[in-house]
Amino acid sequence: MDYKLRKAEPKDVSDILRLVKELAKYEEMEHQVTLTEKELLEDGFGDTPFYHCVIAETQGESSRDDPRVVGFAMYYFTYDPWVGKQLYLEEFYVMDECRGLGIGSEILRHLSDLAMKTRCTGMMFVVAENNEPSLQFYKRRGAEDLSQEEGWRLFRFDKDSLVKMATPAEE
Amino acid sequence: MNFKIRAASKEDCKDISRMIMELAVYEKMPDQVKISHEELQRDGFCQNPFFQCLVAEVPEEQKSKEGCTVVGYALYFYTYSTWKGPTVFLEDLYVMPEFRGKGIGKGLLSKVAEVAKKKKQCVHLHLSVLDWNTPSRDFYAAKGAQDLTVTEGIHVLRFDGQNLDNLANEAPKD
Numbered sequence: 497m498d499y500k501l502r503k504a505e506p507k508d509v510s511d512i513l514r515l516v517k518e519l520a521k522y523e524e525m526e527h528q529v530t531l532t533e534k535e536l537l538e539d540g541f542g543d544t545p546f547y548h549c550v551i552a553e554t555q556g557e558s559s560r561d562d563p564r565v566v567g568f569a570m571y572y573f574t575y576d577p578w579v580g581k582q583l584y585l586e587e588f589y590v591m592d593e594c595r596g597l598g599i600g601s602e603i604l605r606h607l608s609d610l611a612m613k614t615r616c617t618g619m620m621f622v623v624a625e626n627n628e629p630s631l632q633f634y635k636r637r638g639a640e641d642l643s644q645e646e647g648w649r650l651f652r653f654d655k656d657s658l659v660k661m662a663t664p665a666e667e
Numbered sequence: 668m669n670f671k672i673r674a675a676s677k678e679d680c681k682d683i684s685r686m687i688m689e690l691a692v693y694e695k696m697p698d699q700v701k702i703s704h705e706e707l708q709r710d711g712f713c714q715n716p717f718f719q720c721l722v723a724e725v726p727e728e729q730k731s732k733e734g735c736t737v738v739g740y741a742l743y744f745y746t747y748s749t750w751k752g753p754t755v756f757l758e759d760l761y762v763m764p765e766f767r768g769k770g771i772g773k774g775l776l777s778k779v780a781e782v783a784k785k786k787k788q789c790v791h792l793h794l795s796v797l798d799w800n801t802p803s804r805d806f807y808a809a810k811g812a813q814d815l816t817v818t819e820g821i822h823v824l825r826f827d828g829q830n831l832d833n834l835a836n837e838a839p840k841d
Contacts, residue, residue: 516749516750519749520749520750525750528750528751529749529750530750530751531748531749531750531751531752535752539747539752539753544715546745546746546747546752546753547747570747570749572745572746572747573717574717574744574746574756574758575710575711575717575718575742575744575758576758577687577700577702577707577718577742577758577759578687578691578696578699578700578701578702579699579701579702579827580701580702580706580710581710581717582825584746586746586747586748586749587749604834605834605835608826608831608834608835609835611831611835612831612832612835617701617827617828617831618825618826618827618828618831619825619826619827619831619834620823620824620825620826621823621824621825622821622822622823622824623821623822623824624819624820624821624822625820625821625822626820631822634824634826637826637830637833637834638826638829638830638831638833638834639824639825639826639830640824640825640826640827640830641822641823641824642822642823642824642825643816643821643822643823643824644822646696646797647797647798647799648795648796648797648798648816648823649795649796649797649798649804649814649815649816649817650793650794650795650814650815650816650821650823651793651794651795651796651804651807651812651813651814651815652791652792652793652812652813652815653780653791653792653793653807653810653811653812653813654790654791654811654813655790655791656811657810657811657812658780658783658784658789658790658791658792659784660810660811661776661777661780661781661810661811662777662780662781662783662784662785
């Protein structure tokens with residue numbers, strides 16, 4: 497199967513949302529995806545994008561077939577005050593039927609290359625500990641599990657807690 | 668104690684750098700701090716800054732033993748959730764030991780939450796804490812934070828140094 501990697505364009509938002517939902521289903525969290533195509537479009541392709549996306553697209557069986565978007569990676573830049581810019585890999589997914597063809601490896605290689613070129617000293621991401629295939633995929637390639645090795649825990653404040661904290665205190 | 672929370676300016680970078688090191692010492696990883704206040708200035712105060720920073724300042728008459736009036740900081744940036752949209756990551760929150768217990772930490776955290784909600788309609792605020800850092804874990808839990816490493820088994824992973832280099836240079840076989 498021939499495929500190519502390219503930068504996402506505004507027309508790709510419906511495919512991106514489709515793949516986001518497929519990945520959420522794999523993680524058993526499909527009901528949590530409340531983002532819409534419109535929001536993805538505004539947030540990724542406006543004046544100051546919140547994210548960037550790389551798309552894996554296959555050519556159909558014959559030249560008459562439309563190309564299909566079969567994988568994607570969504571990333572943005574974060575900052576570690578100890579070592580500087582980082583590339584944060586927010587989402588990374590290849591459709592089930594297109595796995596084992598090297599698409600995932602090529603996306604990861606492309607992102608690592610981009611990280612080096614944009615002066616990032618690391619590439620960071622999270623994985624659920626019960627996601628053995630993904631954990632192994634990354635560890636085989638040299639990723640360090642900072643939660644295991646250094647004891648970092650990820651915390652989250654949800655909307656209600658944020659609203660409570662944002663209200664100025666009486667003190 | 669009187670204190671003021673304000674947006675950091677370029678001139679605050681020396682103080683911020685000093686406190687970054689103090690926080691790294693507290694986290695028992697001072698040898699991991701590789702960047703200087705000049706790099707911080709370059710990355711935080713350019714056209715498209717890579718982070719935002721708030722500082723907590725006390726009046727001259729309440730300055731620290733070493734003469735510092737900038738006594739705390741919060742460093743954060745905007746991130747994105749494919750489920751919910753814009754989010755905030757609070758990378759560092761620190762108050763100098765002699766100024767703790769006076770509401771400065773809470774003040775910094777509230778200000779970050781306020782900016783997140785008002786400026787970007789962020790729906791989540793994330794941060795990471797070391798497992799042995801009970802005072803911090805308790806501080807955030809009391810304010811409603813959920814430990815995703817416990818509840819969802821989330822682990823933080825990183826490629827850096829030679830591993831990042833290797834990855835960039837080859838496409839390993841699965």
